[in-house]
Structures are given as C-alpha cells and as structure tokens.
Amino acid sequence: MHLRHRHRLAASGLVLAAAGALALAPPAAQAAPDEHGGQPGHGHGRTVDLQVLALNDLHGALEPPTGSNGELLHEHEDGSTEVIEAGGVEYLAGALAEAREGERRSVTVAAGDLVGATPLLSGLFHDEPTIEALNELGMDVAGVGNHEFDEGYAELVRLQEGGCHPEDGCYVEGREFAGADFPYLAANVVDEDTGRPILAPYTVQNLRGVKVGFIGVTLEGTADIVTQEGIEGLEFLDEVETINHYTEVLERRGVNAVIALVHEGGYPASEAYNHDCDAAGGGLSGPIVEIAERTHAGVDALITGHTHEPYVCTVPDPDGNDRLVTSAASNGRLFTELSMSYDRRAQDIVRTSVTGSNVVVDRDREPATELTELLDFWRELAAPVANAPIGWISGDIPGRDAGTHEFPAGDLIADAQLAHARALDESADLALMNAGGVRADLTYAASGDEGDGVVTYGEGFTVQPFSNTVNLLDYTGEQLLAVLTEQVTGENEATPKILQPSDGFSYTLDLTATGADRIVADSVTVNGEPLDLSATYRVAVNSFLAGGGDGFPTLGEGANPVVGNDDMAVLADYLTANSSADAPLDPPTADRITVIE
Known part of the structure; x- marks a missing residue:
C-alpha cells in the first residue's frame, strides 16, 4: 500500500x-442559491x-x-x-x-x-x-x-x-x-x-x-x-x-x-x-x-x-x-x-x-508498511541516546493532565532546576516551571526492553522537549508577588496558568475569590520565611519564562542573569544524582500550593 x-x-x-489564472466555467442558468451561495439538490x-x-x-x-x-x-x-x-x-x-x-x-x-x-x-x-x-x-x-x-x-x-x-x-x-x-x-x-x-x-x-x-x-x-x-x-x-x-x-x-x-x-x-x-x-x-x-x-x-x-x-x-x-x-x-x-x-x-x-486512530489495524520502515530508520539513529537510562522512579509521576493545578512532574522539574541553579550560585532561592512546558507523564511501567521504574533519556525528553536553558535571575519580593498574580489575572484570568514551584516555596491559591485576590499575599513563604516585598530573591526559570512567556511579563524583568544548562540535561542530571535501582525517586506529593476551591 x-x-x-x-x-x-x-x-x-x-x-x-x-x-x-483559474479556469472558470462560464455562468449558466442556475436555481436560486441557498443563503451561502451554494446550490440545492444533487440532480443532473x-x-x-x-x-x-x-x-x-x-x-x-x-x-x-x-x-x-x-x-x-x-x-x-x-x-x-x-x-x-x-x-x-x-x-x-x-x-x-x-x-x-x-x-x-x-x-x-x-x-x-x-x-x-x-x-x-x-x-x-x-x-x-x-x-x-x-x-x-x-x-x-x-x-x-x-x-x-x-x-x-x-x-x-x-x-x-x-x-x-x-x-x-x-x-x-x-x-x-x-x-x-x-x-x-x-x-x-x-x-x-x-x-x-x-x-x-x-x-x-x-x-x-x-x-x-x-x-x-x-x-x-x-x-x-x-x-x-x-x-x-x-x-x-x-x-x-x-x-x-x-x-x-x-x-x-x-x-x-x-x-x-x-x-x-x-x-x-x-x-x-x-x-x-x-x-x-x-x-x-x-x-x-x-x-x-x-x-x-x-x-x-x-x-x-x-x-x-x-x-x-x-x-x-x-x-x-x-x-x-x-x-x-x-x-x-x-x-x-x-x-x-x-x-x-x-x-x-x-x-x-x-x-x-x-x-x-485505533491500533487494531495493520500498521502502514512505509511508515514503519521510516520510523525504523530514525529509531536506529536515535537508539543510542533514547535508550540510555537516566534514573529510577518508584511510581508514576503525573504531568499536567493530572487534573490539578500543581502536579508531581511539575514539582520534580522545578526541584531539578533549583538544584542546578544552586550549583551555579548557592544563593539561589527557588525555581518556577510553566505547566505548559511539562509535556507528558513519567510512567513507572516498562517500555521496550527497559525494566519497571527505569527512566530513559527518551522518556525524559518526551517530558521536557523544548531545549530551553535554565536561567537564574534576581527579582524583588514585590515582583515575585506580581508573578503569582499574573497566574490568575490579565490574559491568564479566564484560564489560570499555575507555575510549578520548587520545594520550599509555598502559598495559598483561593479560587473562590476573583482577580488578584485569588493569591493570598500573606501566605507566601520562601524556605519557611514570609515573602519580604523589599528583599531580592534569586530565582531559576527556563529561558521561555525568562523572556516573559505564557503571560508572565514580570518574569521578563529579571536582573543579573546567568544562563545555565539545557533543561533536559538538568532533569537527567537530577534524576541520575537522586535515584538508583535500589533507591528509586518517589513522586513528589504536589502539596506546595494550598488550593481553596
């Protein structure tokens, strides 16, 4: 075929x-057109x-x-x-x-x-x-x-x-x-x-x-x-x-x-x-x-x-x-x-x-031969990279389809980016990850020849495919609060875009309120301390967010930037450093944001 x-x-x-130069037939006698210019009936x-x-x-x-x-x-x-x-x-x-x-x-x-x-x-x-x-x-x-x-x-x-x-x-x-x-x-x-x-x-x-x-x-x-x-x-x-x-x-x-x-x-x-x-x-x-x-x-x-x-x-x-x-x-x-x-x-x-x-598009049919051959060609080229293990997990780590505003894969990526940021600058305080950048779940079940719980580079890439860099920038506490409100105001008001927080950053999201009031300002804490609006915080975000993407213009105003590694490499390094076959990584509990609905 x-x-x-x-x-x-x-x-x-x-x-x-x-x-x-479209060749158009000359007009002919026509029945009355319908309201869209089309002709009724199928006759003649x-x-x-x-x-x-x-x-x-x-x-x-x-x-x-x-x-x-x-x-x-x-x-x-x-x-x-x-x-x-x-x-x-x-x-x-x-x-x-x-x-x-x-x-x-x-x-x-x-x-x-x-x-x-x-x-x-x-x-x-x-x-x-x-x-x-x-x-x-x-x-x-x-x-x-x-x-x-x-x-x-x-x-x-x-x-x-x-x-x-x-x-x-x-x-x-x-x-x-x-x-x-x-x-x-x-x-x-x-x-x-x-x-x-x-x-x-x-x-x-x-x-x-x-x-x-x-x-x-x-x-x-x-x-x-x-x-x-x-x-x-x-x-x-x-x-x-x-x-x-x-x-x-x-x-x-x-x-x-x-x-x-x-x-x-x-x-x-x-x-x-x-x-x-x-x-x-x-x-x-x-x-x-x-x-x-x-x-x-x-x-x-x-x-x-x-x-x-x-x-x-x-x-x-x-x-x-x-x-x-x-x-x-x-x-x-x-x-x-x-x-x-x-x-x-x-x-x-x-x-x-x-x-x-x-x-x-069910999978009960025979696959198309030409496409199978094409995919096999690219699979052979990709195999050495795709099949390399980069970590181990103890269970599924759901992504943005989890149905919650905060989800485990988002927290995992934020934690990985904070760890990378602290390797660049030990004063780094927190990391924020855009939910839309988390493209898939990390699943525990084996795929291909790997064992249960093994995370391959190919699986990690499916979660983080954009090749953004992890950037480190300074923001005041006032700017950080503005970023939180941008999750639920402006172009994000109708459909909130909740940033995934690293461990140690927490606040309350009150969805029964409206506009900026949905962020409970006095609930925001950084590493156990209340947010200080006049203080300066060192924050890790990917390069997309650092440019003000996803409706977060305040993130585009960061100072003293340091550009880190590719975000997929950062995730791979974190999984490798924090998991093993004998001690797999547990899914984050996704409880850093308290949500009132």
Whole structure:
C-alpha cells in the first residue's frame, strides 16, 4: 500500500499569476442559491462529493503515545464512558488511507502544531522525521501553529524548503532532508517592516476540477507563548481580520469554496471525542467561538486546534447560518472526516451538506508498511541516546493532565532546576516551571526492553522537549508577588496558568475569590520565611519564562542573569544524582500550593 496521493495541483497564495489564472466555467442558468451561495439538490450531476480529512496538534507523536497522551474517552449511548487507546503515525496513515478509499476528491489538511514539543524520535532530529512522515501519509496543506516557531522562523522555513540543519548537518551521509511536500500557510504572520506574510497565506487545491481555497492562521497571541529570539521582526495579526481579507481575495479570484485552518481552539462540554456537541447540554466555549462568529460567511468550515480538545460543533456565522467548527484532539489519536457537496455551477460548497465526525486512530489495524520502515530508520539513529537510562522512579509521576493545578512532574522539574541553579550560585532561592512546558507523564511501567521504574533519556525528553536553558535571575519580593498574580489575572484570568514551584516555596491559591485576590499575599513563604516585598530573591526559570512567556511579563524583568544548562540535561542530571535501582525517586506529593476551591 503506497500512501502518498498526488492530487496537489495547488496554486500558492503568493504565486499571484497562478492564483489569478483559474479556469472558470462560464455562468449558466442556475436555481436560486441557498443563503451561502451554494446550490440545492444533487440532480443532473450539478454536485459532486468532497472529502476533507483534518489533523491538528500532532506534536511529532510518531510512535503510539503513552499514558493520557494516548487515550480517548468514548461515550456510549447509555451515557457510560470508557477509555480507549489510540494514536501512532503508522496507524494514522493506514486509517487515512482507508478513509480515502472510493473518494474521487479528497484532501488532507492540518491546523498547526504538527511539530514542536515532540518526543525524542522527532525532536532529536529537529522534527525532520515528522515532516517525512507527513509527506508519506499524504498531507496536502497545513496551517502553522505556535509550536512551528519553537526553533524560530528560519527553522520553519527549512522544514518547508529542505536542507540539512545549519548546526547538526545531515544525519546520514548522502541523505539530505527534502522538506515538506505540502505548503505551510501563515496568513497572519507578517514581516514587521514589509507587512507581507512570511509564508503563503493561502493555497488553492484543484481536486479533479473542483477548486477549494485554504487559509491558514495561528493564534494572534503566538508571540506571547514562544521564545522571542526566534520571532524577532515578526508580527502576528488578528485571526478574523486576516481570514476575512483572504476570503475576499479568493472570491475575487473565483474561488468560492473556502476552508479556514485556525490554530486556536475551544472547550467542549464533554471530554468524550464522540459527544454530540449540538445536543442539549453540549456546546462549545473558548476563544474559537468568537472567532467563528465573526469569520466571513464565505468560509464554509473552520478546522481548529491548540486546545487539544475533540469536537465537531455548530457555530453560527455572521449571517446567522450554521457552520461546522472542528478539532481532532492531539497526538494523532483522531482525525476529523468532513463530507460535503460542491455545486459545480455555483462553484461553491453547499453549506447545508457539510457533515463531520472525529474518527479514532485505533491500533487494531495493520500498521502502514512505509511508515514503519521510516520510523525504523530514525529509531536506529536515535537508539543510542533514547535508550540510555537516566534514573529510577518508584511510581508514576503525573504531568499536567493530572487534573490539578500543581502536579508531581511539575514539582520534580522545578526541584531539578533549583538544584542546578544552586550549583551555579548557592544563593539561589527557588525555581518556577510553566505547566505548559511539562509535556507528558513519567510512567513507572516498562517500555521496550527497559525494566519497571527505569527512566530513559527518551522518556525524559518526551517530558521536557523544548531545549530551553535554565536561567537564574534576581527579582524583588514585590515582583515575585506580581508573578503569582499574573497566574490568575490579565490574559491568564479566564484560564489560570499555575507555575510549578520548587520545594520550599509555598502559598495559598483561593479560587473562590476573583482577580488578584485569588493569591493570598500573606501566605507566601520562601524556605519557611514570609515573602519580604523589599528583599531580592534569586530565582531559576527556563529561558521561555525568562523572556516573559505564557503571560508572565514580570518574569521578563529579571536582573543579573546567568544562563545555565539545557533543561533536559538538568532533569537527567537530577534524576541520575537522586535515584538508583535500589533507591528509586518517589513522586513528589504536589502539596506546595494550598488550593481553596
């Protein structure tokens, strides 16, 4: 089974001559169009079927993800639920190929974060394995997400265009990375000086004479959640204004069928991937709702991401007409299958025909041979590093999916960073770790040939994949209190981002209060002493937070910086120094923050 499907007669939005030379059929007598410009009915061959298969937030999860990262909640008709395991790019490729069978017009797309925050198998090689896997499984179009900028704009361009890594070079002599076969779209990411998009803003896919335009945008707040060095000189524009502009550009070029790939998301009422979002008690909340309500009525569907949630929901467009908004969770556990009719006279999608559902990437099927061979190639290169033991644990150490504001893996990383900071400067007082930077659990159960409780470098890298440095800075007590309030105010007020504290730093978080009052100021202690607002404290944070990331501008104001080691190396050193086969490390109890709810 060869998985690549070559129907990519796409015209890039930047190639204006190609985009402007669409061969349009002359107008013919038409029945009255529906409210979206589509034509009713399927008679006389006027309509043809289209299939759109969509992914989001793959994050380089090439191998079957473990723990909660590889689980889905399935809802039965009687209301009961069960947890099922899913994911793995070998199974994803097979599932997509199966979905395409019998479809004459099918296109596979993605809404960002395909790379970045990736497990070691991809991250060790700057995500070249993920791009090659996406080429093999037949990706046609992808919008950028915030994680596409983890290694900076120049590296994103390399992933698109190919070439060996500027520092690490080619990983095998004579084998040069070819880049993505599909276009990355970045309509709302522009050069500050020229105002021009850094990559194509849209593409037009020609599916056997049917032309469908795709516009790709990332969330406007991307600059707040990526390392600043890599996006210097870039500006991230409003998502809706950008989509609306390019929808009109496409319409002027005769392309009426438009789908937006939006790396921003929402939160469904149920965690079950198959929950009926439009039933009583269903519904969708979060930033994507307002975006969908304001996005041009000429857009026929919004494929979204970022929040890692599964949903297929109806949100009215600005004209009050229903429109699908979808997301396929994360890590390749699901893909969304959208079916629709295209009216050839109106040259548009019949909006009322659009249906969608999220499809589980189960592991009961045979893995796709081509993907298995590709993964085996990269596994062989990665094995010497990936399989090296770095520590031992006595039980599972849950990450951010633990369902609590403070969680054991976050505390473990903060403790490791404080230990490293004290090796640099013995006066270091505390460490703070952003919850979003903890990408997975550390699991006790054996994986591969390792024994129970063994932590390999590959497992540690899955938890800490960003290659941030651990930085040491001075903050006043007043600034530290401001940092704590930034967890629950400003852009973090609606969805608090609780920093994970090192041992010896504690306070009370009162979620029954509002705004800054949710931080009980007189409860904050540092190594057993009350926080002194006029004192100076030496604090360890990763380089992302040190740049003010995740909505913590005060952390960007630290003084007397010292740059330490890579955060993954810091975690590995801590585990090696504080555990052994005979004395494994116990999971932290995650009781440093007292939470009132």
